[in-house]
Amino acid sequence: MTSLQRFTCSATLVGLCLATTSGAYAQVSSINSVIISHVFNDMPGATPSSFNSYPGSVTLNESGASRTASGGLNRDVWYFSNNGGTSAYQFQNNNYFNASFNITLAGNGNPSSVDLEAGWLFSNPSGNFGGDLQSIVTGAGVVFQGGGPSYYPFSPAAGGFPAAAGSSPPGGVPNYTEGQTYTMGLNYILDPNTGRNAFEYSVNGVFALSAPGDRYFDLGAGVGVGGTSSQPSTLGGYFQIGNDPSHPNNGGTATFSAITITPVPEPSSWVLLSAGVLPLLLRRRRI
Numbered sequence: 001m002t003s004l005q006r007f008t009c010s011a012t013l014v015g016l017c018l019a020t021t022s023g024a025y026a027q028v029s030s031i032n033s034v035i036i037s038h039v040f041n042d043m044p045g046a047t048p049s050s051f052n053s054y055p056g057s058v059t060l061n062e063s064g065a066s067r068t069a070s071g072g073l074n075r076d077v078w079y080f081s082n083n084g085g086t087s088a089y090q091f092q093n094n095n096y097f098n099a100s101f102n103i104t105l106a107g108n109g110n111p112s113s114v115d116l117e118a119g120w121l122f123s124n125p126s127g128n129f130g131g132d133l134q135s136i137v138t139g140a141g142v143v144f145q146g147g148g149p150s151y152y153p154f155s156p157a158a159g160g161f162p163a164a165a166g167s168s169p170p171g172g173v174p175n176y177t178e179g180q181t182y183t184m185g186l187n188y189i190l191d192p193n194t195g196r197n198a199f200e201y202s203v204n205g206v207f208a209l210s211a212p213g214d215r216y217f218d219l220g221a222g223v224g225v226g227g228t229s230s231q232p233s234t235l236g237g238y239f240q241i242g243n244d245p246s247h248p249n250n251g252g253t254a255t256f257s258a259i260t261i262t263p264v265p266e267p268s269s270w271v272l273l274s275a276g277v278l279p280l281l282l283r284r285r286r287i
Contacts, residue, residue, distance in 0.1 A: 033083075034080060040075035097262060098261070137184075173206050
C-alpha cells in the first residue's frame with residue numbers, strides 16, 4: 001500500500017469516527033425555530049402578544065394583566081423547535097448543549113407592574129432531573145437559578161448571597177433593574193470530574209459555583225434531561241406577570257435577543273478519537 005493509500009484509508013476512518021461521534025448530537029443542531037405558547041391565563045382579560053424573529057429576537061408581551069380577584073399569574077413561553085415551529089423540540093439524555101440569550105425585562109411604565117420575571121425555563125414534567133428548572137431576572141432585582149438539581153442566588157436581592165461556594169469570577173452580579181440587558185447562559189454537559197450529566201449556569205459571564213467549588217451542578221447517577229413520550233422535556237424562555245387588581249393597565253414585556261444553542265459532543269467520544277484514530281493517522285502520514 002502506498003503512503004497516499006494509507007493516508008486515504010486513515011482519513012476515511014477519521015471521517016467515519018467523526019460522523020459517529022457527531023450523530024448523537026445532530027438532533028440539537030437541527031433546531032431551527034421556536035414555538036410560542038400562552039401557558040398560564042389567570043387574567044383572561046389580558047392581551048398577550050409576541051414577535052418572533054428567531055434567532056435574532058423573540059418578544060413576549062402582556063397588557064391589561066388585571067382582574068378584580070386577588071392573586072394570579074399570566075405566563076408566555078417560547079420553546080426551541082426543529083420543525084419550523086410546529087412543535088417543541090423534545091430533549092433526550094444525550095442532547096448536550098451550550099445555550100445563551102440576552103434578556104431585557106420591562107414594565108409598561110406603570111409603577112404597579114407586578115411580579116415581572118423572565119429567563120430560562122427547562123420544563124421537565126416527568127421530574128427526571130427534579131422538576132422545572134429556571135434561571136431568571138425579576139423586576140424586583142432578583143437574579144437566581146432555581147429548580148432542577150440546584151438553587152443559586154446570583155444577585156444580593158436573591159437572598160443568601162453570596163452562595164457558599166461563590167462564583168467565578170467572584171462577586172456574583174448586581175441586582176437587576178428593569179430595562180437592563182443581561183446575558184443568561186445555560187449549558188448541559190458531562191461533569192469531567194464525576195462523569196455525571198450536569199448543568200452550568202452563567203449571568204453576564206459570571207458562573208455559579210456548586211458546593212464542590214466548580215461550575216458543575218450534577219444530576220443523580222444515571223439521570224439525564226430526557227422526559228417520556230407523554231411528558232417530554234422542553235427548553236426555552238418565558239415571561240411572567242402577576243395580577244394587579246388596582247391597575248387595569250398592568251403589563252410588561254420581555255425581549256430575548258441573540259438566542260443561541262449549539263450541540264456539545266460527549267467528551268469521552270473525543271478522547272477515544274484523539275487517543276486512537278488521530279495518532280494512527282499521524283503515524284501513517286509519516287510512513
